[in-house]
Amino acid sequence: MRYLITIDVGTSSTKTALWDVDGNTIAESSKPYPLDRPEPLWAEIDGMIWWQAIGDTVRQVMAKSDVSPHDISGIGVDGVSWTLIPVDGQVTPLHPAMIWLDRRSTEQAQWLKSLPAADQLVQLNGNRLDEAYITSKLLWLKQHHPEIFDRAHQFLDATGFITAKLSGEFICDYTQAYGYHFFDVSNLCWDAPAADTIGIPLGKMPRLCASTEVVGTLTPQAAEHLGLHAGVPIIAGCLDAAAGALGAGVTRPGYTNEQGGQAGGMAVSLDHVVIEPRLIFSPHVVPGQYILQAGTVGGGSLGWFRDQFGQVETSAAALLNQSPFELFSQQASSTPPGANGVIFLPYMAGERTPLWSSTLRGSFFGLTYNTTHADMLRAIMEGCAFAVYDNLEIAEQHGVSVSEYLGSGGATQSAVWCQIKADIYGKPYTVARRSDGGEGGHSLGLFALTAYGTGLVDDIGMCVESLLPNRTTHEPSLKNHALYQELFQIYRSVSRKLMDDYERLASIIQER
Incomplete structure (x- = not known):
């Protein structure tokens, strides 16, 4: 063997x-x-x-x-x-x-x-x-x-x-x-x-x-x-993000992976060079393909919310033998799309693409006395998806076409979050898993590359696809997508308007 x-x-x-x-x-x-x-x-x-x-x-x-x-x-x-x-x-x-x-x-x-x-x-x-x-x-x-x-x-x-x-x-x-x-x-x-x-x-x-x-x-x-x-x-060998994209199923032009983790983002495979300095561009590990990438930093926002405001869920989760994030998802599902008018900017550690700012910070926009715990949780989920959609829109301006949108990372454990993403992007959102229920990811991508390089398989893409047989697809709601399109315009406007103010704020804090 x-x-x-x-x-x-x-x-x-x-x-x-x-x-x-x-x-x-x-x-x-x-x-x-x-x-x-x-x-x-x-x-x-x-x-x-x-x-x-x-x-x-x-x-x-x-x-x-x-x-x-x-x-x-x-x-x-x-x-x-x-x-x-x-x-x-x-x-x-x-x-x-x-x-x-x-x-x-x-x-x-x-x-x-x-x-x-x-x-x-x-x-x-x-x-x-x-x-x-x-x-x-x-x-x-x-x-x-x-x-x-x-x-x-x-x-x-x-x-x-x-x-x-x-x-x-x-x-x-x-x-x-x-x-x-x-x-x-x-x-x-x-x-x-x-x-x-x-x-x-x-x-x-x-x-x-x-x-x-x-x-x-x-x-x-x-x-x-x-x-x-x-x-x-x-x-x-290769860049870790390229191996991760391959292992998630990005095997053909148009296939796109979103990583739902601490450092999130998306990667779409192309068969041609695209110059867009607001995003990240590199060769893919699959010969003849490239990856247009986005990198966001808001994926840890729910973890921050758990640590600062989720003591009840953390205690209850321990008694129920569940994750606090499962309880968060249940609460978020009780609030309608749009989180009752609350928009979250997930720039908790600045932002990478497309804003490239180390001084941006997270913000809740639209809070009222009626805002609930659940509203804030759903706003975080929607805000993280808006941050990725900000990049996806730029890619599509260059004629990039997404033929399959694949999710990976811890966020895919939440069906609520997956559905939010499908509705915001207006595209079917698919989670591909191995036969044992596990994810693909970096190691699976590396396995396919190494197997191909050493002559054990003839086709990198077919190797990956054969190891990800189980697929769950979340279909978008056209009604929700139309709402999110309007809300995204506000998200985008607020994020740009606050850039100079956050830069000034950083200067004030650094001087003290």
């Missing part, structure tokens, strides 16, 4: 799974870790913490099973986005990894925006010039730690770092490369004039390749660390 190992290196934990060739999960393990935030805008982690977590979780999944190391036929990895980790020739980190949450390079991003060639860089790469991307982080490193910049053998992303630790090969797969604004997204190559304009030596950049390419094999040193045998094929 042959088996595969998938490794998902996330923001707060690493999750490893052992699979048989039929796509059955044999064993799983995860290990959490904290981020370092030595300054308000910094978010970093020692890359060796990732490496230790990988060693621990791989050993654990092997120990939980009776699988022999001789039977491991491939390893696939995904990693967090927009991460910079400079390394020496032995793949030793020279600086903590600056991940996607890190916004220390504001000054460098402003410099990039001031360049005469700024618009050309956006057209080349498909993404806005922002401090979240790797480009400005490279310039921050060059300015503040020139000795590390000069000493670095390669500048790697999160996936490339782990792949190099496993195989000794330095690569950057296409789905991670869009974090650099000297990456030509149309031709899938580094652009020398753009790199020269920015001031980045391409000799320090790794080779570009497809996510499914077998880039090398497990080195003896890595094998000892993982408790495996050397020689196991290693695929290039």
Whole structure:
């Protein structure tokens, strides 16, 4: 029997799974870790913490099973986005990894925006010039730690770092490369004039390749660390969001996934390049496809409400052996669409697409003395969906057509929330699950990529679709959609009008 190992290196934990060739999960393990935030805008982690977590979780999944190391036929990895980790020739980190949450390079991003060639860089790469991307982080490193910049053998992303630790090969797969604004997204190559304009030596950049390419094999040193045998094929791997979209069922152009979690958003697959700097654009893991993405941060709003105002539901849930969120959903269903005139802006930690603001904050709009607990709960659910719809409308302005809308993440446990989304988007909202009732997600996507890369399957999309046989579809109400269309215009208007005020508020608070 042959088996595969998938490794998902996330923001707060690493999750490893052992699979048989039929796509059955044999064993799983995860290990959490904290981020370092030595300054308000910094978010970093020692890359060796990732490496230790990988060693621990791989050993654990092997120990939980009776699988022999001789039977491991491939390893696939995904990693967090927009991460910079400079390394020496032995793949030793020279600086903590600056991940996607890190916004220390504001000054460098402003410099990039001031360049005469700024618009050309956006057209080349498909993404806005922002401090979240790797480009400005490279310039921050060059300015503040020139000795590390000069000493670095390669500048790697999160996936490339782990792949190099496993195989000794330095690569950057296409789905991670869009974090650099000297990456030509149309031709899938580094652009020398753009790199020269920015001031980045391409000799320090790794080779570009497809996510499914077998880039090398497990080195003896890595094998000892993982408790495996050397020689196991290693695929290039990919961006975690791309693996998650694939694992949720985004296998064909027009298929769209919405992630209903702490960091939400949507990803629609396309067969052509779209330049829209308000959104996020990258190659997909499926050859010949791209992903137009949106990233929102309001998914944790219900968790905030539970912690601050949900003591009754939390206590009752413990007695009823239910989740507080189930009780929240029941209450939200008792309030009509529109939450009796309450609109929630879910910008509890600023907002990513399409507003790109770190100073925006959450707001309830339309509160009265008659507003109930249930109204506020439904307004939160509707507001989070409005935030995604804000992005979907922009995508559709570019002619993007959604042929299937697939939901994933914790929010899909609520049928009420799924129906709200179907009504707001005006589209059938489908939740695809495995035969055991579980979700697809990152690990399933990685399994399909690794199986394809190592020759175990012939078609990535068909592999995923065969592993997600159970589908529940929530059909939209035309009446509710018409109401939500009117309410969304108010949501959108209020969100834009408050941007300057929230920026001023942030300045006042910071000065105190």
